[in-house]
Amino acid sequence: MSKNDVTRRGVLKTGAIAGAGVALPTIFTASSAAAYVNEPTGGTVTLGFNVPQTGPYADEGADELRAYELAVEHLNGGGDGGMLNTFSSKALQGNGIMGKKVQFVTGDTQTKSDAARASAKSMIEKDGAIMITGGSSSGVAVAVQGLCQEAGVIFMAGLTHSNDTTGKDKKANGFRHFFNAYMSGAALAPVLAARYGKDRKAYHLTADYTWGWTQEESIKAATEALGWETINAVKTPLAATDFSSYIAPVLNSGADVLILNHYGGNMVNSLTNAVQFGLREKMVNGKQFEIVVPLYSRLMAKGAGANVKGILGSTNWHWSLQDEGSKAFVKSFGTKYGFPPSQAAHTCYCQAVLYADAVQRAGSFNPCAVEEALTGGDSSLPGISSAANKGFLFDGLGNGQTLYRGADHQCFKDVLVVRGKENPTSEFDLLEVVEVTPAAQVWYEPDHPMFAGGELGTCNPGA
Amino acid sequence: MDAFLLQILNGLDKGSAYALIALGLTLIFGTLGVVNFAHGALFMIGAFCAVTVQRILNLSFETLDLTQKDFLGNPLKIKTPYIESWFGQDIGAAIIDWSVPLAILFAIPIMVLIGFVMERGLIKHFYKREHADQILVTFGLAIVLQEVVKYFFGANPIQTPEPSALRGSVDLGMMIGFQVNEIVYPIWRLVYFFFSVTIIAGIFAFLQFTTFGMVVRAGMADRETVGLLGINIDRRFTIMFGVASAVAGLAGVMYGPLNPPNYHMGMDFLVLSFVVVVVGGMGSLPGAVLAGFMLGILESFASTTWATTTIPGINQIIIYLVAIIILLTRPRGLMGRKGVMED
Numbered sequence: 001m002s003k004n005d006v007t008r009r010g011v012l013k014t015g016a017i018a019g020a021g022v023a024l025p026t027i028f029t030a031s032s033a034a035a036y037v038n039e040p041t042g043g044t045v046t047l048g049f050n051v052p053q054t055g056p057y058a059d060e061g062a063d064e065l066r067a068y069e070l071a072v073e074h075l076n077g078g079g080d081g082g083m084l085n086t087f088s089s090k091a092l093q094g095n096g097i098m099g100k101k102v103q104f105v106t107g108d109t110q111t112k113s114d115a116a117r118a119s120a121k122s123m124i125e126k127d128g129a130i131m132i133t134g135g136s137s138s139g140v141a142v143a144v145q146g147l148c149q150e151a152g153v154i155f156m157a158g159l160t161h162s163n164d165t166t167g168k169d170k171k172a173n174g175f176r177h178f179f180n181a182y183m184s185g186a187a188l189a190p191v192l193a194a195r196y197g198k199d200r201k202a203y204h205l206t207a208d209y210t211w212g213w214t215q216e217e218s219i220k221a222a223t224e225a226l227g228w229e230t231i232n233a234v235k236t237p238l239a240a241t242d243f244s245s246y247i248a249p250v251l252n253s254g255a256d257v258l259i260l261n262h263y264g265g266n267m268v269n270s271l272t273n274a275v276q277f278g279l280r281e282k283m284v285n286g287k288q289f290e291i292v293v294p295l296y297s298r299l300m301a302k303g304a305g306a307n308v309k310g311i312l313g314s315t316n317w318h319w320s321l322q323d324e325g326s327k328a329f330v331k332s333f334g335t336k337y338g339f340p341p342s343q344a345a346h347t348c349y350c351q352a353v354l355y356a357d358a359v360q361r362a363g364s365f366n367p368c369a370v371e372e373a374l375t376g377g378d379s380s381l382p383g384i385s386s387a388a389n390k391g392f393l394f395d396g397l398g399n400g401q402t403l404y405r406g407a408d409h410q411c412f413k414d415v416l417v418v419r420g421k422e423n424p425t426s427e428f429d430l431l432e433v434v435e436v437t438p439a440a441q442v443w444y445e446p447d448h449p450m451f452a453g454g455e456l457g458t459c460n461p462g463a
Numbered sequence: 464m465d466a467f468l469l470q471i472l473n474g475l476d477k478g479s480a481y482a483l484i485a486l487g488l489t490l491i492f493g494t495l496g497v498v499n500f501a502h503g504a505l506f507m508i509g510a511f512c513a514v515t516v517q518r519i520l521n522l523s524f525e526t527l528d529l530t531q532k533d534f535l536g537n538p539l540k541i542k543t544p545y546i547e548s549w550f551g552q553d554i555g556a557a558i559i560d561w562s563v564p565l566a567i568l569f570a571i572p573i574m575v576l577i578g579f580v581m582e583r584g585l586i587k588h589f590y591k592r593e594h595a596d597q598i599l600v601t602f603g604l605a606i607v608l609q610e611v612v613k614y615f616f617g618a619n620p621i622q623t624p625e626p627s628a629l630r631g632s633v634d635l636g637m638m639i640g641f642q643v644n645e646i647v648y649p650i651w652r653l654v655y656f657f658f659s660v661t662i663i664a665g666i667f668a669f670l671q672f673t674t675f676g677m678v679v680r681a682g683m684a685d686r687e688t689v690g691l692l693g694i695n696i697d698r699r700f701t702i703m704f705g706v707a708s709a710v711a712g713l714a715g716v717m718y719g720p721l722n723p724p725n726y727h728m729g730m731d732f733l734v735l736s737f738v739v740v741v742v743g744g745m746g747s748l749p750g751a752v753l754a755g756f757m758l759g760i761l762e763s764f765a766s767t768t769w770a771t772t773t774i775p776g777i778n779q780i781i782i783y784l785v786a787i788i789i790l791l792t793r794p795r796g797l798m799g800r801k802g803v804m805e806d
Contacts, residue, residue, distance in 0.1 A: 056727065058618035234768055237779050241731045242477060242722055244652070245766030245778075248469040251647060268620045269722045276649035276721070278632035303723055305622030319534060330534060340534045428534060 037152040037462030048129030053108040057136040067345035071352035082332035086325040086396035091360040113143035138162030145174035152462015156351035163214040166410035167451035181215040184314040185222035187415035187437035198227035203255035208235040243270040256284040268303040308420030325398040368459040375406040407446040478759020479659035483714035485739040485751035487707035494700040500601040503733030504608040509715025510724035512570035578708025613726040623719035625651040744799025
């Protein structure tokens with residue numbers, strides 16, 4: 001006769017412990033055998049593309065996704081190779097990453113921080129994504145970057161322009177190729193002074209959220225340093241759709257320049273309203289009234305139509321650039337999809353390639369090894385004397401020589417000052433490059449007050 | 464003074480949109496007793512009628528220009544609208560230029576048809592259900608409609624410019640004794656205001672001076688008695704749903720040049736329009752119009768620098784603040800009648 005030790009209470013206890021173990025997200029229970037979260041074990045590696053597939057930036061998200069798919073195709077040896085042929089690092093062989101075929105999963109950020117975090121978390125936990133990349137908003141980038149830091153995976157930011165992403169909210173596992181608001185101000189201000197003079201009175205309308213605040217702070221500082229006076233700076237709700245009430249006070253404010261720190265639908269509507277109110281034909285203080293849009297996007301410029309003609313702004317990249325990298329990318333993308341890529345597509349393609357290259361050079365998918373390869377080098381941008389001028393220097397990806405800086409994981413490269421084209425030859429030909437501002441002119445120290453307040457911390461491999 | 468007048472004008476054109484949407488909402492609520500959360504989507508579809516007409520008029524054939532290159536280095540494809548080749552460049556360009564006003568002719572039958580289909584196909588099944596059910600189903604319908612529009616037209620705003628003859632601004636100040644350039648206002652915003660007033664007057668005249676309108680008003684007051692007189696009031700109410708749909712659509716068509724249409728523009732207006740209806744008084748057509756213009760003007764003043772620096776955030780809450788005050792002092796709204804939406 002055997003003794004039966006099984007009790008009702010024991011079964012319940014065991015079941016509860018087992019259930020909790022199964023339910024606990026793998027993000028917090030990395031196998032002790034793995035050195036880091038989601039270590040690829042088979043013949044494939046999975047990347048997570050987290051882009052807005054719904055919501056107001058869905059078109060930009062679709063372009064990002066196209067670029068990622070193109071990058072995956074090139075990394076796996078398909079297509080014409082695109083910018084892999086012009087990239088200065090020759091580590092990638094067109095056989096995936098470290099011999100593992102690249103596959104991907106996608107998530108929908110909806111341009112909402114909570115949704116973006118949820119989709120990134122799902123890709124990490126359920127799909128085993130080793131790296132998360134994408135997005136069209138700084139709020140989303142900061143939120144997902146934080147999540148990736150906690151989870152122990154790399155985050156390669158998409159389109160995010162707020163200083164905070166690599167400023168007070170920077171993280172060791174996060175990396176940004178896109179330029180930022182400070183750089184826009186530093187690139188634009190001299191061009192504005194040269195074209196519109198140093199005796200100007202500016203009126204700012206600013207989207208009331210993290211990106212708008214840093215954009216206003218940056219362009220104000222840059223223009224005031226050149227002698228411009230700021231007459232007023234008005235915050236506008238992000239949800240605003242009609243800006244006539246905000247434009248009307250500009251008319252008799254004494255300002256002779258209107259700076260629209262708006263992006264996306266806000267920019268399209270505020271610019272349309274400003275033009276409707278006749279600001280562009282107005283003479284104030286004996287000068288022609290001018291409008292400035294610090295951050296331009298071709299996709300958004302299309303929405304604003306003829307209203308963008310002659311209006312100055314800045315952009316990270318433009319398809320009309322004639323360097324070998326840009327030409328190769330435009331050819332690849334244009335042949336596959338039938339239209340030129342946007343700046344969002346460009347930065348996302350670059351981020352995917354830069355991540356793959358870093359893994360290849362590091363010889364490991366471990367986030368700490370990737371961080372070391374991506375920003376830990378000793379190379380530096382020529383012509384800049386600074387102890388912080390250290391990181392991974394590369395070329396051939398469309399912006400000239402570029403430094404992925406170790407101190408804050410921000411890329412430093414040339415910035416484009418663009419203007420709405422007067423006589424476009426096609427629906428894509430909306431902006432023209434008026435100046436390529438060298439990286440040295442948009443350089444800043446990591447402890448610059450606009451970027452202060454955060455710590456990069458140490459990389460988290462998650463295991 | 465000039466700033467004051469400018470904000471009044473801003474409020475009037477903003478209020479025009481609120482009033483038109485709220486008028487349609489009230490027509491539907493007053494006749495069919497349905498709280499239609501898909502009404503904002505009808506406004507958006509109206510705006511996309513203008514986008515559609517613009518695209519139809521711009522249908523083009525391509526010719527190769529060997530002297531210019533496209534972004535891939537191939538000969539540039541030059542697009543010429545068919546309409547320009549059929550009617551000559553000047554007439555063709557003029558027709559395209561006037562695509563928004565022309566879209567009114569396109570939008571009226573389309574919007575009436577959409578209204579009929581919506582009412583007969585879906586909403587009539589919810590007449591006897593709770594208001595909560597009506598709100599859920601019409602809100603769901605609104606989301607479906609906006610996703611359909613996004614599928615076909617994308618998420619980015621699309622320009623539907625006003626005719627070039629009505630572009631730019633006019634110096635209203637000079638006409639009333641102010642100095643040059645003191646009160647400058649966009650022409651199309653004035654057009655939009657007068658268009659709205661015309662539509663509103665037309666609807667009121669229709670209801671007031673036609674037999675059809677008289678029956679509808681009688682039905683709104685006492686549906687059962689009108690039915691007992693042998694009048695098919697349901698059919699007339701269905702027609703009024705179509706009319707309300709057309710009003711929202713026309714508001715959308717003409718709104719396009721003010722702010723480029725996008726798929727979620729209906730949602731942006733929907734909540735505010737409901738507040739307008741409630742403030743005006745549920746079921747009251749004059750109340751909806753009055754509240755639309757009043758809240759538009761208040762919102763405009765609340766967005767001035769003076770107001771936002773005195774009370775930060777006032778521009779975002781003013782409409783709701785006023786709604787609370789009015790509902791506390793006049794629970795049925797400005798012109799609400801006893802017995803409407805009351806148990």
